[in-house]
Amino acid sequence: MRHASPQPAVAVPPIRTPRVGRDSPLFVGSLEKGLRVFSAFDDAHRALRLTEIAAVTGLDKSAAQRFTHTLHELGYLRKDPKTKHYRLAPKVLELGFTYLRTDNLVERATPYLLEAHKRTEETVNLTELDGTDIVYVARVPSRHQITFDVVLGTSLPAYCTAPGRAMLAFMPDEQSRSIAERSNRIAYTDKTITDLNALAAVHARARRDGYALVSEEFSPGEISIAAPVLDFARQPIAAVNMAVPMSRWTLQMIERKLVPVLMETAQAIARSEGGPTGLPPLRRTRLPQTKRAR
Amino acid sequence: MRHASPQPAVAVPPIRTPRVGRDSPLFVGSLEKGLRVFSAFDDAHRALRLTEIAAVTGLDKSAAQRFTHTLHELGYLRKDPKTKHYRLAPKVLELGFTYLRTDNLVERATPYLLEAHKRTEETVNLTELDGTDIVYVARVPSRHQITFDVVLGTSLPAYCTAPGRAMLAFMPDEQSRSIAERSNRIAYTDKTITDLNALAAVHARARRDGYALVSEEFSPGEISIAAPVLDFARQPIAAVNMAVPMSRWTLQMIERKLVPVLMETAQAIARSEGGPTGLPPLRRTRLPQTKRAR
DNA sequence: ATCATCGTATTGAATGACAATACGAGATAT
DNA sequence: ATATCTCGTATTGTCATTCAATACGATGAT
Secondary structure, eight states: OOSOOOOOSSOOOOOOOOOSGGGSTTOOHHHHHHHHHHTTOBTTBSSBOHHHHHHHHTOOHHHHHHHHHHHHHHTSEEEOTTTOOEEEOTTHHHHHHHHHHHOHHHHHHHHHHHHHHHHHOSOEEEEEEETTEEEEEEEEOOSSOOSOOOOTTOEEESTTSHHHHHHHHTSOHHHHHHHHHHSOOOOSSTTOOOOHHHHHHHHHHHHHHTSEEEESSSSTTEEEEEEEEEOTTSOEEEEEEEEEETTTOOHHHIIIIIHHHHHHHHHHHHHTOOSTTSOOOOOOOOOOOOOOOO | OOSOOOOOSSOOOOOOOOOOGGGSTTOOHHHHHHHHHHTTOBTTBSSBOHHHHHHHHTOOHHHHHHHHHHHHHHTSEEEOTTTOOEEEOTTHHHHHHHHHHHOHHHHHHHHHHHHHHHHHOSOEEEEEEETTEEEEEEEEOOSSOOSOOOOTTOEEESTTSHHHHHHHHTSOHHHHHHHHHHSOOOOSSTTOOOOHHHHHHHHHHHHHHTSEEEESSSSTTEEEEEEEEEOTTSOEEEEEEEEEETTTOOHHHIIIIIHHHHHHHHHHHHHTOOSTTSOOOOOOOOOOOOOOOO
8 A cells, every 4th residue: 555545634643563573674575575476376377467466466467567577587487478478487496496405304304215115115205394284395106196296395284184293293282282273274074173172182192102193184085194203302393194095005004014114214214313403514604794785 | 786876966878778677667676686595595505594695695684684584474484593594494395386286298298208207117307498407397217216316496507418409409590509609508528518519510410310319418427318399389398308327228229219218208298288389278357457455 | 340458668756675783692712 | 701703683764666556559359
């Protein structure tokens, strides 16, 4: 609201604004709006015209024009000169994949995930927590699945997925409860647990067992198991996960054949930890204060 | 240069600036600077402090502070409260992987890549062109390689890699020459071709053969072959690629066993094209002009 | 043929980004 | 133990940059 409505004659006492987070003078709104353009694209909206981007992002036409122009200029957007459609350019891959390359956990975990895959012939995933969601950060696909799905980078709700539950179970109650509360607890299937107390109960169970088992709470016909990767302070930093179809696996088979591998893998990854917080050896080089900008 | 030096007394005739591209009033510098922060992170710099980010990105301390604050607030950066180190957050994966999900080519090509992998037992890649670079957008890894490397999203120079050469060979001479000229033509090995005319010659050869073969021009001991995926106008839009170690393969074996599969795959992908430009069926829904912003 | 909506370009205005600065904490050197 | 340095954080006045309204021509639907 740039051109605001005229101020009322009576001086409105200035509300004590927090001046933190998004209201901080440090927050650059232009960056946020520009990044919002990326999120306008998804499976259903692969090619968007200017007006569509404006509508989806909630920006007005002018703003959408400026941000698409900028992203196009930087090579993050392609533009069909004929149809005027914007699409994401391959360059955005750089953004996502540098994460995988800079995440020590992925690096350390990969050999163990491969080992687990060899022993079980099933898909093995590594997930991390991002707010109330889990994110798949590594995956060794099974040969059973013919489709070469791109699940890496996918976010799923933590409260109703095995990896999420494994991590929530092993963190302080207040913290897991907070995440559960903030989650948009939809009943994806009729087995989905959405009640906070019921969730606390299954967390306790998972904590006792050392792993979480989630049966058909997110996708029907699928059983998913996960074990947390704990850091030196016994805080969950990730989860190892295997999801199998009920057509090929029974609960008993899973417990006998899969769970031991799962838990060994998670523990092996945890033991491979480098420093206390998993941080790499740091270069403590003093740098000259830069004066120039732009 | 925000606080510019005082204007000289004599009126300097305003230079007729282009007012296009980055100089356009439509270009939002804040967005560009914010994105520059992402590029500060790579394999060698996984955790960065504020000052380091400032130094790497060329921003001053204040700017770095504002952009890191913003990205942190948006969830794209993690911050270690102790060491004050910033790292990329899993959320950046969303950015990269939506590309893979919105790229029709990847979707269409995947089954053919899998088929090619089955027939050869070797790694099969799909790459696209991004400026003077090729970018790996899909990959079916061989079982030979134990390391589960994350090559997806990786950029390599087009001029000295098989996929790049396959694409350059099949585009108009002027265009491929322009790309070659703009490329930073380093001799990665002593076999690397960097001369423009020599490159034109190998392009002609590849055009005649229907595929490109590059032997040890980028990495020693490796032979890489690639065939272009042509669109309806016979313009290259991607390349199918297989790279094999010389320890296991000879030129003759490659030509007999790999090349036929390679070319069939590339052609099959090309034939699977949907629309003329590969664009999906579009929804031509009129949208109400949005007035609000922010 | 008429109308609607699109994308593009321009421009004056003022706000939000900017950069300098100040301060306290922590680390290092003396 | 003290001084010194660099770091990260917070604040503030200033103005350049972003902003949003608007105008125009092209395109396509009715």
